[in-house]
Structures are given as C-alpha cells and as structure tokens.
Amino acid sequence: MALFDLPLEQLETYLPELPEPVDFDEFWAKTLAEQRAHELAARFEPVPNGLATIDTYDVTFHGYGGHPIRGWLQLPAARSGPLPAVVEYLGYGSGRGVPHEKRLWADAGYAHLVMDTRGQGAETPDPDPASGDVAAPGFLTRGILDPYRHFYRRLYTDAVRAVEVVRGHPAVDPGRVAVAGTSQGGGIALAAAGLVPDLAAVLPDVPFLCHFPRATTITDKPPYVEVSQYVKLHREHAGTVPRTLAYFDAASHARRASAPALFSVGLMDHICPPSTVYAAFNHYGALGAAGADKQIHPYPFNDHEGGGPTHEVVKLGWLAERLKTAA
Template identity: 60%
Template sequence: MALFDLPLPELERYLPELDEPADLDEFWAATLAETRAFDLDVRRAPHDSPLTLVDVEDLTFAGFGGHPIKAWVTRPAGSATDGSSLPAVVEFLGYGGGRGRPLERLAWAAAGYVHLLMDTRGQGSHWGSGGDTADPAPGSGPQVSGFLTRGILDPAEHFYRRVFTDGVRAVEAVRALPGVDPARVAVTGGSQGGGMTLAVAGLVPDLAAVMPDVPFLCHVPRAIAITDAEPYHEVVRYLSVNRERKAAVMRTLSYLDGVHLARRATAPTLFSVALRDPICPPSTVFAAYNHYGALADQRPDRAIEVYEFNEHEGGGGFQLDAQLRWLAGVLAR
C-alpha cells in the first residue's frame, strides 16, 4: 500500500472540527448507571494449563445488561495468594477475534502484570482461536454483514454501546481481583481493541495508562470518506441502499467515535499509527491523538510511535516492546 493520506507534518497538526452530540456525557452516564444496577458478579475458575510460571483463570463478569462476559486472566504464578499488589493490564481484541487460548498472550504476565484479556461479545470466528461470549441483545433492524451497522439507527441499540460498556466493566472486574493494585490499571488493544481502549479511557477517569494501537472507530466521517477497506466500508454499503438514513447513521456513530471519547481521557497515553494503513487511516488515528485529553483539567502526557512503512499490522513486536518499556516508566513515576 502506498502512502495515501496526509503527509506526516500535516498529520501531526491535524485537529479536525468535531460534530460531537450535546448529550454525549449524559448518554454514557445513563448507560453505565443502567449497567451498574447489575451486580458485577465476578466468577473465577482455575484453568487447567500446562504453563508453570503463570497462573491462568477463566473469568466471567457481568457486562452490559448483566450479560456474562468471558475473559482470561494470566498472572505470575502464586501472585494471587502471596500478598502481592501487582499492576494490571486490560486488553481488548481486534475486529472479529475472540479470546482464543490463554497461552497465546503471555507477555504481560511474563513482565509481572496481571493481564485480563476480554472476549468480545458476539465475535470470535473471523480469525484466531475462537471466542466464548454471546451477544444476547442484538440491535434491531436490517444490517450489513459484520458489526458496525448492528443497531446503526439508534445509539441506544448499537453493538458498540454494549461492547464499550463491557470494557468499562472489565476494568472494574480486574480491580476486584486479589493481588491487583486498583490504582495501577492500564488498558490496551489494537484496531477494534484500540478503539475500545480509547472509549474506556474516556469513560473511566482514574486509569494509570492508555495504550491504543492503530485504533479503529476514530473520526468515522473521514474514515468512511477516504477508505474502501472493511469494516468502515460496511457503513458505505449500508448507506448505498439506505440512502435516506445518513443523518440517523452519522448521529449514532457520533456517540461511539473514539475521538469524542478520547477528549475526555485523563491518563497518559502511548499511541501507535501506521502511515500505509488502509483499514484505520493515519489521519483518523492522529485526529484521536491530537484531541486526546483535551477536556481534562490537566492535559495528560501523550506519545505516539509512527510506523512509516507498515500497513494495519503496525509495529507488531516492536510496538509491544515499546509498550512494555513505556508502561514500566509511567508506573515508576
């Protein structure tokens, strides 16, 4: 993929005007209050694992609507009962993937963190090793195949209202676990997981750190204008048939846009962006990065890793190494 978006100097200054709904904060406050009426209901079950240096638990907690959400929790062996108070990292997954097998993601536990990997409701069969969480409350109305147009005519019905709320509850669940320092919880994820990371950063005011990689669901109006790649193209296909519904569609997506939620974040952040990424175009990522924390009483520290020659894979292992080093520094401060 050739370079197709703005030049890097323009990206670094890119600060688009936003069409943020006036009742965004009220919408999300009501959503979270509705969900918190349900008990968090954290259930832990040991997982029979051949691993000896980490402990693995099969975790279930109540997400949006009280629906059961699955997660893997991995941590240094014995740390749940030895009096440790470890920092935690909550990780969200990319579009269509599920939590897979716990031995597939060991870096955070190996680095001394409690790691919660949240399954994404209704997903898990597009790539990877599968998922285990149903979505018992699908949005109403016709949709394009995929998830981006599920409940697209009403923000209260949209798939990502449920998923973002699940992400907030995942932070609450990890804070309820033994051996976790609730003041040192970070969130991370790539692509869809990066968009979820930004949403949770805007909805949880006391995170220690935020690490979105090549995030999806940012500056959605521009994304659907400049890329033909999925998943954004799901919206284009929907509107190519439902021409009269553009206003309703864009209104719904404005409640879910990572740029709008990122403005409310308060924790330090490390982003990544790939300049040849056709799935999450660079300008959409920089829109979120440049607006990040703008509404905070004190603007949080920001940093971004730029991968000039990469597409949606971004930095891969290089970015994970950067995250491990960056987060250790943040927590040391």
C-alpha cells in the same frame, strides 16, 4: 501498500472538528448508571495452561444487560503483593482464544485480563436488541438507527465493567490499571479511557473506531466499508447514521481521557487510516485541566500491523516507567 493519507507534518497538526451530540456525556452517564444496577458477579476459575510461569483463570462477569462476558486472567506464577494490571481488548472479529496466545503482560509481571468480545468470539454471545433491524454484514451498522440499540453501546459498557472486575481481584492494585488493545481493541481502550476517569495508562495501537466522518469516506476497506455499504442501499438514513456513530467515536472519548497514553500508527494503514488515528491522538486529553501525557509512534512503511513486536518493546518500557514496575 503506499502512502495515501496526509503527509506526516500535516498529520501531526490534524485537529478536525468532532461532531459530538449535545447529550454525549449524558448518554454515557445514563448508560453506565443503568448497567451498574447489575452485579458484576465476577468468577475466576483456575484452569491448567501447560505453562510454568503463568497462572490462568477462566473469567466470567456480567457486562451490559447483565449478560455473561468471558475472559482470561493471567497472573505471574511467582508474585507477591498487589500487581499492576493490563486490561486488553481485542481486534475486530477476535475472541479470547486459548490462554497461551497472549502472555506478554503476565510474563512482564502484570496481571493481565483479556476480555472476550461479545458476538465476535466463540464464547460470548451478544443478545442483540436490534436483531430485527436491517444491517450490513459485520457490527458497525447493528442498531445504526438508534444509539441506545447500537452494538458498541454494549461493547463499550463491557469494557468499563472489565476494568471494575480486575480492580476487584485481590491480586491487583486497583490504582495501577492500564487498558490496551490493537485496532478495534485500541478504539475500545480509548473509549474506556474516556469513560473511566482514573486509569493509570492507555495503550491504543492502530486504533479503529476513530473519527468516523473521515474514516468512512477515505477508505473502502472493511470494517469501515460496512457503513458506506449500508448508506448506499439506505440513502434515506444518510443523516441518521453519522449521528448514531458520533456517540461511539473513540476520538470523542479520547478528548475526555486523562491517563498517560501511548499510541501507535502505521502510515500505510488502509484499514485504520493514519489521519483518523492522529485525530484521536491530537484530541486526546483536550478536555482535561492540563496537557495530557501522550506519545505517538508512527511506523512510516507499515500497514495495519503497525509496529508489531518492535512496538511491544516500546510499550514494555513505557508502561514500566508509568506504573513503577520492572519490565
């Protein structure tokens, strides 16, 4: 890989116009209000995990449409008092896996909810209202002609409901909940940060789903290439596609966020190009009353792996400082 995007000094000031629909806020307010008519009905079933330091619970709750969403809740085995929590969203095509795959946050003393991704993991199906529509392989163009039928309307709603689930657990301090994720998970975390006004922190790593107009034209790597593949075949929808995606642009959601934020970016990332990440970072908190508490860590010679374990050390220290807990 090699540097292919803007130079770092230009990335640091890159503030593109975001083509937001005029009813962006109304769309999301209506979506969440409708979905809150469904009870969360959260269930936490203890499961053996073979670990001496972490207790694991198999989680099921009602997400978009009242559909059952799966997850894991990991708690430190030795705990006292309400815990700060991290809700983690997953990368493109990933499911929740098995409990011992993700234990960093519970090992550090947090309650950790790992949300399965509808239609992408092995355990949470996606009853798709757009299943009869034509789409490119993947998820970006599912329901692409109508934002009310788009895949990410359902997934972003699940993400908000996951925050509500963890806040309702007796082991969790509802005032100290952070959201996190890598790639698709980072984009979902930004959407959740824009849709949930009182989060304690957000940690998006190499976030996907940001600044669609540039992302879909600067890289030919999947998943963004799904959009160009669709429009290449369906030229008549070249105007409709960007209008639909604008409702799900994580950079627009980032403008509405107010929680402290820690981003990471790989400057050789051809999957989530650095300019799209900086678009979200530079716009982050723009609609707030005061300057946002935000940081970004660039990794100049890294691709989509970003900072990897090195950045995990940064995240542990940063989040401990924000949530006043020992890392």
